Amino acid sequence: MAQKEHSKVIERELTMSRAMVEAIAHEMRENEEVFYMGEDVADYGGIFDSTQGLLDEFGYDRIMDVPISETAYLGAAVGAAQEGMRPIAELMFVDFFGVAMDQIYNQMAKNTYMSGGNVSVPLVLTAAVGGTYNDAAQHSQTLYGTFAHVPGLKVVVPSTAYDAKGLMHNAIRDDDPVMYMFHKRLMGIGWLPAPDGPKTPVPEEDYTIPFGSADVKREGDDVTIVTLGLHVHRALEAAESLADDGVSAEVVDLRSLVPLDTDTVVESVEKTGNLVVVDEDYRSFGVTGEIVASVAEENLGALDNVERLAIPDVPIPYSRPLENEVVPDVADIEAAVERTQ
Structure with missing residues (x-):
C-alpha cells in the first residue's frame, strides 16, 4: 500500500x-x-x-x-x-x-x-x-x-x-x-x-511524489475501486453511500499510468476479491482493460468479480443529458459495485 x-x-x-x-x-x-x-x-x-x-x-x-x-x-x-x-x-x-x-x-x-x-x-x-x-x-x-x-x-x-x-x-x-x-x-x-x-x-515546502506510486484514498474490505482524476472523488462519494448499506469499498487512486503501480492494485484486490475500474477515457483498448489484464496476469485467482466503467465508444455529446449519460457518475459506480457483491 x-x-x-x-x-x-x-x-x-x-x-x-x-x-x-x-x-x-x-x-x-x-x-x-x-x-x-x-x-x-x-x-x-x-x-x-x-x-x-x-x-x-x-x-x-x-x-x-x-x-x-x-x-x-x-x-x-x-x-x-x-x-x-x-x-x-x-x-x-x-x-x-x-x-x-x-x-x-x-x-x-x-x-x-x-x-x-x-x-x-x-x-x-x-x-x-x-x-x-x-x-x-x-x-x-x-x-x-x-x-x-x-x-x-x-x-x-x-x-x-x-x-x-x-x-x-x-x-x-x-x-x-x-x-x-x-x-x-x-x-x-x-x-x-x-x-x-x-x-x-498542502505543505509550503517542496516535496515530490514518485511516479508509479498509487495512493489508497480510502481503505475497505469488500471491493476495490481503481480510478484516477475526477472519478477518484466520484468513487469516494459512492463509497460513502455504499458504507450505509454495509459495503466496504477501497478506493485506489492510480496517480500515474506510466509507470503503473500494479502492486498496490493487486494487493488491494487480493484483500477484497472484487474489482471495479472507473475511467473517463474510452472503454475499448483503454485504461480499464489494462488494469483488469494486469491484475489477472499477476493473480487471476484473486479475482472473483470484475466490472468496468468508462466512456462508451462514442464522441462525447454536447447535450447535457447525453453527456451525463455517457460519463460514469456516482450512481453508476454504486451499481457496478453492487453487481460484484
Whole structure:
C-alpha cells in the first residue's frame, strides 16, 4: 500500500491550480532553464488558472504566450529540452494534440531512443482533460490511454492539490518527457466549480511524489475501486453511500499510468476479491482493460468479480443529458459495485 509522502502537520489548504502554480514557481526560482509556454498562459494566466500569477514574477521571457500553432510551439519545446532547457508546454485542451501528433508521438516520445541516448527530452507537457461541463466532442476528452500507449512518455494524472504539487515537482525534475494531465473540473476555478475533495492541505515546502506510486484514498474490505482524476472523488462519494448499506469499498487512486503501480492494485484486490475500474477515457483498448489484464496476469485467482466503467465508444455529446449519460457518475459506480457483491 502506498505510503504518505509527508507526515508533517499541515494547516493551509490550496486549490489544485494554486498547488500546481506553487510547484512551478519554486522550480523556476531554483532553475533558470525552466520556462512555461502556451496559449493564454501569460497575461490571462491560463484559462484554467494553470499559470495564474507567474507572469508578475518571471516576466514574458519565461512565461510565454504563443501563437495558435501547437505544431510550432511543441516542436520548439522539444528542441529546447534537447538543448538542455526544461520547458513546460501547455495544451489548452488535450483534444488539440491531434494537430501536433508528430511532435508528441514521434519526437517528444522517441528522440532519446532514436539518438541512442545521446539526447534527453526533459519536457513537461501539461494538458487540460475531461468533460462534465458540456463542451462537446473536441473539448471534453481525457485521452490518458492514448499517451500511455506510446513508449517513451510518462503519464501522470493528479486528483488532489497535495498530489498535484508533488507530481509537478517530480515532473519538472524528471529527465524524460512527462504528460501532466489535469482535470478541468478539479482545478478550483470560479466558473467551473470543483467537487468536494480536490482542495487539500498542502505543505509550503517542496516535496515530490514518485511516479508509479498509487495512493489508497480510502481503505475497505469488500471491493476495490481503481480510478484516477475526477472519478477518484466520484468513487469516494459512492463509497460513502455504499458504507450505509454495509459495503466496504477501497478506493485506489492510480496517480500515474506510466509507470503503473500494479502492486498496490493487486494487493488491494487480493484483500477484497472484487474489482471495479472507473475511467473517463474510452472503454475499448483503454485504461480499464489494462488494469483488469494486469491484475489477472499477476493473480487471476484473486479475482472473483470484475466490472468496468468508462466512456462508451462514442464522441462525447454536447447535450447535457447525453453527456451525463455517457460519463460514469456516482450512481453508476454504486451499481457496478453492487453487481460484484
